[in-house]
Amino acid sequence: MHAGRLLNVLILAAFAVLETCGYTEILCQPLQKPQNGVFSVRQCMSQPSVRMICAVICYPGYVVQGQASVVCKNDGTWSGTPGYCRDNQSPIIRHETSNIIVNAALDSNQAVVNWEQDKPRVIDNSRKVPSVRLYIGGREIKGGGYEHTFKIGLTTVKYVFTDDSGNSADFFFRVEVRDVQPPTITCPKVDPVVSPDREVDVSWVQPTVTDNSGKPVRVISNMSPGKLYRGRYKVVYEARDEAGNRASCSFTLHVRPPKCPDLHTPINGAVSCDTFGFGMFCTLQCQNPYDFDLPAGMTSVPNYYACGGGGRWFPSTQVPDCTRYQNPNGSFVRTLYYDNECPDPRAQKQIKENGVSSFKMSPFGSSCNCGLTVDDFRVICGATNTSAVRAPDNQSPIISHQTSDITVNAALDSNQAVVNWEQDKPRVTDNSGKVPSVRLYISGREIKGGGYEHTFKIGVTTVKYVFTDDSGNSADFIFRVDVRDVQPPTITCPKVDPVVSTNREVDVSWVQPTVTDNSGKPVTVISNFSPGKFYWGRYKVVYDARDEAGNRASCSFTLNVEPPKCPDLHTPINGALSCDTFGFGMFCTLQCQNPYDFDLPTGMTSVPNYYVCGGGGRWAPTTQVPDCTRYQNRNEYLVRTLYYDYKCPDPRAQKQIKENTVSIFQETPFGWLCNCNVTVENFRVICGATNTSAVRGTPGSK
Template structure:
């Protein structure tokens, strides 16, 4: 920092303004001689208010260069830029390497600390100022000449180094852990770098990278000095932490196979002790060892985990555990109730009874669990026979003890049996016996029916006509018995069976009749009768033989009785058919001319009569009387059908002749003069076309219309011929 000298400016006598205590200070961003890019920062106070525009004049020997005005980098936080300060307000003399410098100012106010900086300068001073620095405030004339309002000289400034060196890269606190099994650790770091505005003369340090540090916190300090004995320090801590837990080995598990720890006699616990282990740590002293539960405690039945917690002075904790298993091998004590003998309960295969549970006790102090085989609880129904109930008392460790009592139940109750109802059965088809089936009797017993025996026979046996008694006996396992009976009555309900010896007989009507008188024996309509017991008499037919039957299907019913009065019938079928054709007679052939002007002739005749032994169904013909027949011969056919489809037919011919000639027309006689200048004339005419009742085959003229005719009379003939060859003509004359 350049020690600030107050600058007092005396008023120029020709100026009316008085500036008292016009003062200021300046500082540089670097005090190394010849360094470029230096910033010089100024502040000043105006002695009194001044509203007119003015110019600040600076002639500085400690810097050079044109520089740039910076209105934002100020001397300190209490200063402010001159009013309206702009970078363009700075002027300088290039010929003098920047000096002097001109700064345009706006209105100034008393008591305000104005500040600005000039950047981009070169420092020309290293120790102090050898000459006074000119500073003026005034204005430029219209001719471009600076006219100061007052002038002051800045006394020589002395360069004093009161700036301490600085450190960069000062390490942060370093934390390391002790090396395994020791209470120390080596710490390394990058040393900080010291610098100074002039020069660093020496750097000292309390510790160096790679030193070994003991457990705890050690401060490392670096100190830098310059030639003026200004100093700076850099300090940080090396913290050596102990994160290594103590070393400790727990005892092995106790109470395993081959090393059982039993409960103390009659007790639910065991007092257990073991050899105390020794703990060590990398940092001596301050070790505590705690066991939960403690050695010599009473351990309950089962497995208990003993946990050792070992901690050192850094609260590093090591834990380990082992298990103590206390085994209960002492069996419970159990006493059963007395044995029981009972009869079965009425209608039951068992007897219900009650008993008291066995009494139990155990060294564990807990009540043992109680189970039985079979699994029964009081009250309980015991089946007939002897049942041994075994009770087992089991403590929480699985030790068990048993006791037994017996319940004997006797069966004194006979079975219950219900026979089927009496059975009435018809004989089997075609037999004089019946195989009768029934469901065996319903039988039950409080225990079980061991046998159910029928007498004389069982279901699906053959029974003769009449009544038979069947008896069933039910027996249980205790030889208690009971019987029931029912009857089986076999009756003949089977009718005789009749069979037609011939089926589907077809008979024709009697000649000329609409019926057939049928003799059953002659026609083969006989029957055969059979019965499981036997028939009485011969079959009787209805209707009787020689009855007249119309055309169609018919049945004869035969009836016969057996010795039990059962009636048997059979219906024998036969058919009467009509195969006799009807009769019809046609009229004689007919010959006739065509009707006048028509190609046909209307012909009539008498319709023939048809007859049949049953009845005529239809009489049809290809033509009916009064029909129009064409020229030529036409056959008329009559067909007759009876009601059963028998057919007959007859026919006759109708011949129609054409004796009518065509009708031909001629024009009137024609008289015509010769054509102009010619001895002839072209003559044309028109006439109607020839007609005929059948049709004109051809029509010709001896001379055609439009022909050239010579002078004189010429005859022209027109000729028409019909399709049957009949000819007609007419004639007219042409007179030229």
């Protein structure tokens, strides 16, 4: 007789003997399946037998409330009432809204911000949608929504999600509304100020300044109302708001004395006076080869004549004539002489050029800071006389080329730069024919030895040259060196080991990044996460560093917060183990290769559809793993997803094993809560050893 049939006959015979002897099996009342959980033994809900222990196993996110297990007693009653599964898991935030940076609306101190395309996504193990509370700047916003108005500045937005059991989770992001619009500044219209005094009290209406931010605006000016000397001034106002946006306006201020009488025009010479101002600035010039014939009491010819506040010329009203010849051994101020006869167009041009040069080298030219040309001067020619005398040197050196302003970048990893301007060095001549002495000043400090190469710190530095001839006449000019910081800070994030805890919410801390900057100045550092409480999961922590020049750098690291690792499950003989790779390897299934089946050990009534590693580092519902060491009984119902064809290493078997696991996962509470598109790529396979022996049956047994 076939071994399987013989076994069935023996079992039937045994039940017949028991019935003859009056034996009746004692059963307890079947238990109702606990909501959000299962019993450790399926028979607890169908035919619970005497001494059967029924333990309540809750789905992830739930804990047993009440009696964790009950026993079917010998009299057919339960040892107590089984507990129920209470929800103790906070909602899971699947996606957090990123920090938002926007510009304020035009002429406004705020911006409308919408994050519907980046709205948060949250799920709960109860499969119900948690309630939502929205806080902006610490104030709860009724009605929530994804579009709100934010003022200029940095505002914290916080979401709080709460499930029906009162468990809550929250996160926050920041909205930065930047002010990029410069202030509006309007300068006044100022009429000329006429006074006989050289120094005059001058006042004007301050500019009108407004800013879209509504906050105070800092206004600075190169000049303030008060005492001013005669001249033409360009008054510049600059407005700067709290965000650093700038705007400026300017106006020209004329401070002039009453008109002076016309100067005497020198014989054999000419007078050149300005036309751009008040005709207050004039120079005397002689036609070559004539020179100034100084009257008694006059020791030198003024470089220029200026009309004084009392309507008189200074430094003198005396105007010498060019009624003597030049001394060929003497020195001459070039700007006091011209070639050709005065009416000649060439002479007219030279006389005006001399007038421009004299003006620029005067205090009036230094304060005017205006681009004068020959068109800003007129010429009055004197009569001709061939008599002549000689005059001393009173002309300053002539700077024919000035070094231009220089802009360079600071050296790598340095707060300074070496600057060389030898290719653009100044050029100077003197009427004496000798080379003037040179003094170099950097930031007001004289540099002995001069030179054309020096080291400058980050920022703007003023460089000044002063040239002096043997007669003590001097000329000077300045240029500026701007050393810019273009190198971003250096930021190094810490190496953070995984945080392992049995609690789903863990206090996590880490060492802050190390930040340095070549400028040596403070660096602003912000991050998307701060040390504190974290749920199990993977987090990308990003730090952003910004120096005073606006250069930026960032670093990041991955923070893993995970439960303790469970011990490796036994891999069934003639079977395989398939576990997830997308989480922490906490979800596994057992499968047998056809035609093998699970050989259940004593006390094990069925094979779990799946094994889950709990937060305490233990497998549920059991640690027992049966081997596939018996042949399948074709009369028994087989769960398709627990079996596969081909040998385990075969790629076809690998694919089938993973597909079975995907199907099982999707039908579990984990699959429902995950709400994720899990594929075979998210699982791995561990093959068991091969053994052709079987405990019961033969292939194809009934």
